[in-house]
Amino acid sequence: MTVLSSPAVARAPRSAVRPAPLRNRVAVFLKYLSLVLSCAVVVVPLAAVLLTSLRTSKEMATGGALAAPHDWFNLHNYAVAFTDGNMLRALGNTTFILVFSVTGTVLIGSMTAYAIDRFTFRFRRLVMALFLIASLVPSVTTQVATYQIVNRLGVMDTRWAPVLLYMGTDIVSIYIFLQFIRSIPISLDEAARLDGANSFTIYWRIIVPLLKPAIATVVIVKGVAIYNDFYIPFLYMPDDSLGTISTSLFRFKGPYGAHWEVISAGAALVIIPSLVVFLALQRFIYNGFASGATK
Incomplete structure (x- = not known):
């Protein structure tokens, strides 16, 4: 009974277990970070193409590739293409x-x-x-x-x-x-x-x-x-x-x-x-x- 209540023995398992949850959290964070980066590599170019197709020539001269168009229903470019x-x-x-x-x-x-x-x-x-x-x-x-x-x-x-x-x-x-x-x-x-x-x-x-x-x-x-x-x-x-x-x-x-x-x-x-x-x-x-x- 004295051995079980010893502070040194009681603290040892806690110190040994503490790094495991931290490693798990880091692994989960890296996993989701890689998924987000992979999705960004695929989605960002598609979003740039879609946003650019809805803009006018004047908007192209003033904004970047991911700038939102003034008219989200501008289908003139699609008709021309x-x-x-x-x-x-x-x-x-x-x-x-x-x-x-x-x-x-x-x-x-x-x-x-x-x-x-x-x-x-x-x-x-x-x-x-x-x-x-x-x-x-x-x-x-x-x-x-x-x-x-x-x-x-x-x-x-x-x-x-x-x-x-x-x-x-x-x-x-x-x-x-x-x-x-x-x-x-x-x-x-x-x-x-x-x-x-x-x-x-x-x-x-x-x-x-x-x-x-x-x-x-x-x-x-x-x-x-x-x-x-x-x-x-x-x-x-x-x-x-x-x-x-x-x-x-x-x-x-x-x-x-x-x-x-x-x-x-x-x-x-x-x-x-x-x-x-x-x-x-x-x-x-x-x-x-x-x-x-x-x-």
Whole structure:
């Protein structure tokens, strides 16, 4: 009883425990500070573009990038950017490329994953290794050969040129489909074969309906990448009438090089659709990657 009431022994645990709460508070503070800084890096440029697009040329000369506009409903810059920048035609070209490219990516990627997982053949590991090696090679180093191939195919300066290039399925899409297909029991394939179904019927009637989460993930990730891409449309579709969202905005900068309020309105028109789609469908992206990683 005397030992328990000793002041030296009673104070020792307190002094040993005190630093722990301080370290925890510092860790929590640093965690939230890093989150705030990360959000600021993303949000501040978007806010600057939005505020600039709502200001007039006179307000641009007197205020900074984050200065509030006098009229929050000033849509004149958006009207100029939409009409003079041919955004409607660019949206049509982008939609055409998106639909065919994403559809081809889903079909090729899912078929490739189905063949790799369900069929036993020689050099199967080599095929996966080649896909991985191809994804690691910088695309810039192969652009000369790729340009010559596209030119020889006769699709240069047409909307089919980027479609063919985008349909080249990357290793990420194959990996997502492969993880989901591995979670599908092979007994379903065997039962279908007993009923007389061939490999394509099994793929189309059984595998594809069960790949809806993976398809949603690939469609969103691939679609956003194609929507934001500038290099391929600019190189393989130099005609102004074939401009996409990104290339039309780049060409639009010419006559409005000094009018940043109009250029910002054009940039906002490009950003808003992809931002709305991402915010509406972001749960499919996270769920798709999480399921593909755990299955």
